Amino acid sequence: MTKxxxxxxxxAGLVLAGCSSTPTEEGTKTTAAPAVPVVGAGADxxxxxxxxxxxxxxxxxxxxxxxxxxxxxxAYLTANASKSVALEGHCDERGTREYNLSxxxxxxxxxxxxxxxxxxxxxRIKSVSFGEDRPAVEGNDESAxxxxxxxxxxxx
Amino acid sequence: MHSTRSILAKILGxxxxxxxxxxxxxxxxxxxxxxxxxxxxxxxxxxAVTPFKGQxxxxxxxxxxxxxxxxxxxxxxxxxxxxxxxxxxAKVAGELDLDYWRKVAQDYVVIGEVRxxxxxxxxxxxxxxxxxxxxxxxxxxxxxxxxxxLRTAAHQMSDAIYSAVTGRGGAFDTRLAYVKIDRxxxxxxxxVLEVADSDGYAPRAILRSYMPLMSISWSPxxTRLAYVTFENRRPEIVVQSLDGRSRQTVAAFEGINSAPVWSPDGRxxxxxxSKGGNPDIYVMDVASKRLxxxxxxxxxxxxxTWAADGxxxxxxxxxxxxxxxxxxxxxxxxxxxxxxxxGRYNARPVASPDGRYIAFVRQEVGGxxxxxxxxxxxxxxxxxxxxxxxxxxxxxxxxxxxxxxxxYRGGMIAVLSRNGRAFTKLNxxxxxxxxxxxxxVSSQ
Numbered sequence: 001m002t003k004x005x006x007x008x009x010x011x012a013g014l015v016l017a018g019c020s021s022t023p024t025e026e027g028t029k030t031t032a033a034p035a036v037p038v039v040g041a042g043a044d045x046x047x048x049x050x051x052x053x054x055x056x057x058x059x060x061x062x063x064x065x066x067x068x069x070x071x072x073x074x075a076y077l078t079a080n081a082s083k084s085v086a087l088e089g090h091c092d093e094r095g096t097r098e099y100n101l102s103x104x105x106x107x108x109x110x111x112x113x114x115x116x117x118x119x120x121x122x123x124r125i126k127s128v129s130f131g132e133d134r135p136a137v138e139g140n141d142e143s144a145x146x147x148x149x150x151x152x153x154x155x156x
Numbered sequence: 157m158h159s160t161r162s163i164l165a166k167i168l169g170x171x172x173x174x175x176x177x178x179x180x181x182x183x184x185x186x187x188x189x190x191x192x193x194x195x196x197x198x199x200x201x202x203x204a205v206t207p208f209k210g211q212x213x214x215x216x217x218x219x220x221x222x223x224x225x226x227x228x229x230x231x232x233x234x235x236x237x238x239x240x241x242x243x244x245x246a247k248v249a250g251e252l253d254l255d256y257w258r259k260v261a262q263d264y265v266v267i268g269e270v271r272x273x274x275x276x277x278x279x280x281x282x283x284x285x286x287x288x289x290x291x292x293x294x295x296x297x298x299x300x301x302x303x304x305x306l307r308t309a310a311h312q313m314s315d316a317i318y319s320a321v322t323g324r325g326g327a328f329d330t331r332l333a334y335v336k337i338d339r340x341x342x343x344x345x346x347x348v349l350e351v352a353d354s355d356g357y358a359p360r361a362i363l364r365s366y367m368p369l370m371s372i373s374w375s376p377x378x379t380r381l382a383y384v385t386f387e388n389r390r391p392e393i394v395v396q397s398l399d400g401r402s403r404q405t406v407a408a409f410e411g412i413n414s415a416p417v418w419s420p421d422g423r424x425x426x427x428x429x430s431k432g433g434n435p436d437i438y439v440m441d442v443a444s445k446r447l448x449x450x451x452x453x454x455x456x457x458x459x460x461t462w463a464a465d466g467x468x469x470x471x472x473x474x475x476x477x478x479x480x481x482x483x484x485x486x487x488x489x490x491x492x493x494x495x496x497x498x499g500r501y502n503a504r505p506v507a508s509p510d511g512r513y514i515a516f517v518r519q520e521v522g523g524x525x526x527x528x529x530x531x532x533x534x535x536x537x538x539x540x541x542x543x544x545x546x547x548x549x550x551x552x553x554x555x556x557x558x559x560x561x562x563x564y565r566g567g568m569i570a571v572l573s574r575n576g577r578a579f580t581k582l583n584x585x586x587x588x589x590x591x592x593x594x595x596x597v598s599s600q
Contacts, residue, residue, distance in 0.1 A: 036364055040367035093544065098370075102428070105411065127411070
């Protein structure tokens with residue numbers, strides 16, 4: 001079928017339809033709005049107290065000043081064989097959200113490596129990242145950022 | 157092609173009744189939406205969208221059809237709509253005088269009329285005329301439009317005008333999904349997944365969570381959203397239908413499950429998983445859940461996005477020490493090409509649907525900024541003047557980019573013309589971020 005024929009048919013259709021053209025039905029779907037699901041109520045726990053490990057921007061290396069913090073956690077875990085630890089990695093708000101999620105995991109893994117080197121079994125360590133979405137301190141300057149680039153120890 | 161269009165326009169135009177008689181309207185308020193134009197408007201089309209006859213029949217001031225169309229066209233950066241306050245009241249009220257509009261340098265004129273058909277039901281006519289050659293480019297009628305759909309009809313008018321003048325598809329009758337942080341005093345902070353019109357109006361909640369949500373991706377048929385949720389205290393990927401009927405966790409492996417992006421054919425989801433020990437990009441066949449690994453480096457690989465043809469991916473890797481954008485072909489993913497070279501931090505790429513550009517976030521002295529790169533010339537250009545930009549997302553016609561940034565009031569969503577010359581902060585209440593521009597859904 002040629003383009004012209006298609007065009008003629010389209011025009012005929014429009015004329016028959018009385019030149020009407022209605023908005024899409026997309027908008028009408030909103031009228032019967034289903035209940036909006038609510039999730040995550042039990043997972044929202046405040047930042048844990050206790051010592052944390054802090055990092056430089058876009059870095060995951062452990063700075064020497066924080067080695068004693070990690071070694072103390074390793075000593076605690078060695079003395080308490082029934083306990084395990086979740087390492088929660090975080091970033092400051094700068095940079096992209098998804099990259100920061102990976103960076104937070106890398107920070108948690110850096111801490112895990114030191115725990116393992118100090119005798120804690122890998123099976124007792126879990127690493128998790130929240131990226132930039134769970135800041136310890138709200139704020140848009142280095143004083144807030146430096147406290148948000150961190151790993152927290154959650155003893156379970 | 158042009159003559160075909162004008163024949164069609166004439167036939168449709170004949171169906172319009174009384175469209176040449178206009179009267180002054182009581183509606184005078186210019187919308188508070190601000191479009192900031194930098195670098196001049198010389199390359200944009202001057203257009204006079206005159207107040208619609210019968211606009212006063214519509215009580216709700218949010219439904220000023222001419223103003224909705226002006227705001228749409230201005231947001232694109234391709235048009236320079238005349239302000240209503242600058243229009244001659246006599247010429248707006250009188251018969252259409254194309255020579256007048258030509259003399260005041262308005263190459264295009266839009267006239268329209270609203271009629272009430274029933275309680276909360278309207279018929280709207282809209283015509284677009286070239287004042288230089290008097291050619292009628294668009295003549296369309298919207299019938300049986302409820303008040304709730306008047307803005308949708310206006311966006312469809314904008315799309316018709318955009319398409320007739322620029323020759324490119326419009327993208328105004330589309331939606332944005334984004335995350336809103338609800339900080340109601342006295343209540344726990346909540347993260348709300350919302351969907352609104354492309355200009356930020358008519359928001360509705362899709363999901364509320366006490367834990368963070370991020371990385372929204374639309375299915376190409378616009379029926380489902382994929383996103384990352386921390387509701388189980390770790391990042392997992394969920395696919396939820398917009399009608400709220402289904403919600404399914406598709407990736408909850410050990411470690412990170414994040415950055416879902418639907419393929420152009422809707423069959424696969426690109427995602428970042430760290431189940432292998434470090435973050436790598438995988439593609440999941442949605443029907444079978446089968447995974448294929450696409451990146452293999454020990455560095456961070458994340459923020460994958462599809463090339464327009466669906467045959468390659470762009471992604472962020474810090475294998476050179478800092479985040480940079482790379483490209484891998486699906487049929488030979490180990491052959492990786494670096495795409496960004498300027499700047500030390502280039503992240504979160506997204507490809508324009510027309511295949512010509514990628515947009516990403518670059519760290520500059522003034523902060524993190526939306527940047528585009530022409531994939532033909534490889535020239536990159538910072539296009540935002542805000543500073544903590546995230547989540548650039550192309551409109552389906554590739555001509556605009558929605559993104560979020562922070563200022564002292566919290567998170568904002570803005571639309572930039574692709575060349576960066578037009579900037580519009582969208583009118584969305586609250587602390588909002590991470591917009592994802594939905595596909596064209598149909599209509600027209």
